[in-house]
Amino acid sequence: MEPTRKRPRKSRAKSSAGDTGNYLDGQLLIAMPVMEDERFARSVIYVCAHSSEGAMGIIVNRPAGSIDFPELLVQLDIIEKSDSIKLPESAESMKVLKGGPVETGRGFVLHSSDFFIKDATLPIDDGVCLTATVDILRAIANGGGPKHAILALGYAGWAPGQLEDEIQGNGWLHCAADEDLIFGGDVEEKYLRALQKIGIAPGMLSAEAGHA
Known part of the structure; x- marks a missing residue:
């Protein structure tokens, strides 16, 4: 499997290739x-x-090995190292995953639909969204992010x-x-x-x- 960097537009049309039926987003x-x-x-x-x-x-x-979310926030200059002990529980327990082999240096947050950033958040299906801007990381660090979220480094x-x-x-x-x-x-x-x-x-x- 060779990954591609091109991210397609969302579509609900029928698949014309094979017998897989509808497209599988969501x-x-x-x-x-x-x-x-x-x-x-x-x-x-x-x-x-x-x-x-x-x-x-x-x-x-x-899992993304030894990388944890508080440490990542410090590396991205979202918080000071001394502030890591003040993070809300949701940020402390945030999972950091290897999302795939493409753009592994970029973070993608898969999250519940109770959080939305205009022109940045992609609604997917069944209350799940994707946001790839640093603003959602700041919101999570401040306790104002989505109820459920995982941070993935890279994608497939x-x-x-x-x-x-x-x-x-x-x-x-x-x-x-x-x-x-x-x-x-x-x-x-x-x-x-x-x-x-x-x-x-x-x-x-x-x-x-x-x-x-």
Whole structure:
């Protein structure tokens, strides 16, 4: 899978490629065990945009190592180091994830729809939005951000028709998203929970492609 930097416009039209039906923005992609690309093995991806121009999504189950949110706020000069102990609980517990291999130096906040910045926030589906400006980080640091949020460094991208081809080629399952799988804790367990959501145990998966 070669990521693309082009982020498509949101569309709800029918897919013309393959039998995947509607475009998958607002749904979850679940990597099949046969996924050969190590960057996406056992990943769960929330699809933020999908159209005839390609697709863009955020991996929601891969922690960003030793990076924590308060430290990131200091690095971005949003707060002083001495102020990190004054952060609200929502900021202290904010998850920082590896969102994908494209633009890994840029932050993308996937969040609940109770927070919105005009001309900056993209509504996606079922009360989930995406904002990629530093203003939302300031709001979270001040206790005025969304109720639920994760910060992803980078994103996953697909060229036109590429995601459809990968689904047909047994790369991904897909299913409806839910709040717990997007924003919940136990990040490392999300892959198994996503499979359980669609009634599949890892041992049941074969080399045949499919979708829920």
